[in-house]
Amino acid sequence: MKIPEKMAAALLTAHGGLDTLKYREDVPVPQPKAGEVLINVTAAGVNNTDINTRTAWYSKGVTTATNDGGATGFDSADDADASWSGVPLTFPRIQGADVCGRIVAVGAGVDAGRIGERVIVRSMMRAYADYRPYECWTFGSECDGGFAQFTVAPAAETHAVQCDWRDAELASIPCAYSTAENMLHRAGVGPE
Structure with a gap:
């Protein structure tokens, strides 16, 4: 696949309502850094994490339900703590x-044999700095995500999938899966 220089993407320009999302066709295609892969996105799901990030629902100042600010955002939100991790987001952000997609390029240190793999991305990623079992980095929140033609992700957080499910079906799994995975870890469930 010839990788273009520009791509289409939905950009989140600030926390708030639906008006903070802007469709653009002149966004530079990201380049994979060491340990990363470039994915041609074939499907992306919308879930509560995307809505909560856009509306700033994760802010400690918000004390009502997601749907109370779904269309307009929350006046009580503080941008300084309105992400999943509590760290301010950088805008524009691709949520x-x-x-789900196919790896089309790899960064340094990643096996080039992964090019062509059909993958899903683990949305609740381990912190980059060091291992902290109850902290994560959310794909599409603390870093750019999949509401674009291409995205980059850590190679260790992309998982090859070989099944007869459609890409749209596979794209519905990562966020919901991470909830179940987190509960299994917290409960200390083992192979027994």
Whole structure:
């Protein structure tokens, strides 16, 4: 596949309502850094994490339900703590925590044999700095996600999939899966 220089993407320009999302066709295609892969996105799901990030629902100042600010955002939100991790977001941001696609390029240190793999991205990723079992980095929140033609992700957080499910079906899995995975870890469930 010839990788273009520009791509289409939905950009989140600030926390708030639906008006903070802007469709653009002149967004530079990201380049994979060491340990990353470039994915041609074939499907992306929309879930509560995407809505909550856009509306700033994760802010400690918000004390009502997601649907109370779904269309307009929350006046009580503080942008300084309105992400999943509590760290301010950088705008514009490409959201999209749930992704399915094909790896089309790899960064340094990643096996080139992965090019062509059909993958999903683990949306609740381990912190880059060091291992902290109850902290994560959310794909499409703390870093750009899949509401674009291409996205980059850590190679270790992309998982090859070989099944007869459609890409749209696979793109519905990552965020919901991470909820179940987190509960299994917290409960200490083992192979027994």
